[in-house]
Amino acid sequence: MSAPRKTALQTLRHRNFRMLWIADSIAILGSQIQNVAIIWNVFALTEDPFQLGLLGLFRFVPVLFFGLYGGVIADRRDRRTILVVTHILLMATTAVLMAGTALDAVTMPLIYGVTFIASAVNAFAGPARQAIIPALVPRAEIAGASTLLNLAMQTAQIGGPALGGIIIGTVGLTAAYAVGTVSFVAVVIVAMMITVREKIVIESANGLTAVIDGLKFLWTTPILLAVMSLDFIATFFAASITLMPIFAEQILNMGPNGLGFLLSAPAVGAVAGSLVMSVAPIPQRPGLGIIVAILTYGACIVGFGLSTTIWLSLLFLAGSGAADAISMAMRHSIRNLVTPAEYRGRIAAAHTTFARGGPQLGEVRSGWMAGLYGSQAAVALGGLATIIGCLIMARVVPSLMQYRTEPVEEPDEEPIPQGSSARPAVQSDPGGRPQGPPLPR
Numbered sequence: 001m002s003a004p005r006k007t008a009l010q011t012l013r014h015r016n017f018r019m020l021w022i023a024d025s026i027a028i029l030g031s032q033i034q035n036v037a038i039i040w041n042v043f044a045l046t047e048d049p050f051q052l053g054l055l056g057l058f059r060f061v062p063v064l065f066f067g068l069y070g071g072v073i074a075d076r077r078d079r080r081t082i083l084v085v086t087h088i089l090l091m092a093t094t095a096v097l098m099a100g101t102a103l104d105a106v107t108m109p110l111i112y113g114v115t116f117i118a119s120a121v122n123a124f125a126g127p128a129r130q131a132i133i134p135a136l137v138p139r140a141e142i143a144g145a146s147t148l149l150n151l152a153m154q155t156a157q158i159g160g161p162a163l164g165g166i167i168i169g170t171v172g173l174t175a176a177y178a179v180g181t182v183s184f185v186a187v188v189i190v191a192m193m194i195t196v197r198e199k200i201v202i203e204s205a206n207g208l209t210a211v212i213d214g215l216k217f218l219w220t221t222p223i224l225l226a227v228m229s230l231d232f233i234a235t236f237f238a239a240s241i242t243l244m245p246i247f248a249e250q251i252l253n254m255g256p257n258g259l260g261f262l263l264s265a266p267a268v269g270a271v272a273g274s275l276v277m278s279v280a281p282i283p284q285r286p287g288l289g290i291i292v293a294i295l296t297y298g299a300c301i302v303g304f305g306l307s308t309t310i311w312l313s314l315l316f317l318a319g320s321g322a323a324d325a326i327s328m329a330m331r332h333s334i335r336n337l338v339t340p341a342e343y344r345g346r347i348a349a350a351h352t353t354f355a356r357g358g359p360q361l362g363e364v365r366s367g368w369m370a371g372l373y374g375s376q377a378a379v380a381l382g383g384l385a386t387i388i389g390c391l392i393m394a395r396v397v398p399s400l401m402q403y404r405t406e407p408v409e410e411p412d413e414e415p416i417p418q419g420s421s422a423r424p425a426v427q428s429d430p431g432g433r434p435q436g437p438p439l440p441r
């Protein structure tokens with residue numbers, strides 16, 4: 001008789017994972033409050049949709065330059081230390097904005113500079129956070145740990161923007177930045193309580209060679225490349241976060257408190273989507289699920305862009321969040337199934353680059369289009385472009401929709417010793433495409 005299957009909540013019995021879960025929740029809450037404060041600050045200073053959109057550019061450039069290298073660092077250094085150091089730096093960036101606002105000395109160059117630095121720091125924090133999970137829970141419970149982290153992220157994304165909007169509307173921007181600063185102090189304290197010391201295996205290849213090796217694997221795996229490209233397409237064309245102050249103030253007449261609710265609505269839908277994915281049978285065709293979810297996402301963005309009714313706008317935003325959460329679960333499923341263990345850090349960093357680069361560049365696009373055609377047209381056209389891009393990708397890479405999962409029992413992974421040239425065998429998907437790393441040179 002087999003032992004009863006553990007639930008995701010039971011993963012919290014592991015002390016170190018519980019500490020990371022708490023730290024991650026607090027970090028996202030602080031980040032969301034800070035993001036709301038920044039975009040409202042820019043809107044108050046400029047009332048210019050293009051300058052709001054430029055925030056996306058200053059968030060993306062560091063990801064482009066440091067994202068993949070952040071994955072290499074996460075594979076070679078103590079990940080707990082990386083989390084502590086990066087969150088100290090994030091605390092410092094928020095404190096700069098807090099002090100500048102209190103002294104009435106905040107300028108656009110200061111906001112853009114702090115945004116750039118915070119994004120660069122997150123390029124190192126993100127891969128370390130993802131890579132440390134296997135050291136905190138048994139292998140059989142990694143899926144449960146990922147589920148809890150995703151739910152914590154979505155929940156914080158609900159409370160963070162709403163709380164940020166309320167703080168700005170009732171107390172002011174300085175208080176919002178102060179709350180963000182305090183939240184990062186708490187993260188540093190909690191992260192230091194993680195006692196796991198990982199044995200990091202240093203490869204003989206240098207950082208650049210390791211990055212190139214990971215990119216070669218990605219390039220030779222069409223399904224994986226298609227999944228990441230779809231992520232980029234959807235988030236690039238549908239990005240609209242920095243236009244939310246305009247929707248809240250000028251289109252829906254909701255003010256700063258309403259801004260928080262607009263920013264929280266997608267997270268509410270994402271929590272609902274995540275809960276559905278946690279209780280539904282594991283899909284056997286995740287590629288098809290990704291296509292359907294992104295088409296739904298694009299349709300919801302079109303609806304939001306055209307809506308002038310508060311409740312309908314919130315409903316469309318919640319729908320987009322649910323579709324995105326479902327798509328995210330299946331994207332991560334394909335990524336983890338296709339990628340061998342020794343490439344997961346770098347591929348996770350590459351996926352983060354796609355996932356973060358799309359919306360950040362998309363904010364620049366939406367701000368530019370809003371300046372030319374108006375905010376509603378910019379959002380609605382972006383949703384339509386998402387639908388078209390998704391249909392084109394499904395046509396260009398038909399193997400994505402045909403991809404099927406198979407239950408496979410994998411042995412426990414062992415680190416590759418320093419200097420080892422061992423490579424896992426190359427597997428193929430049903431379409432004959434490689435699902436392992438490139439053959440040895």
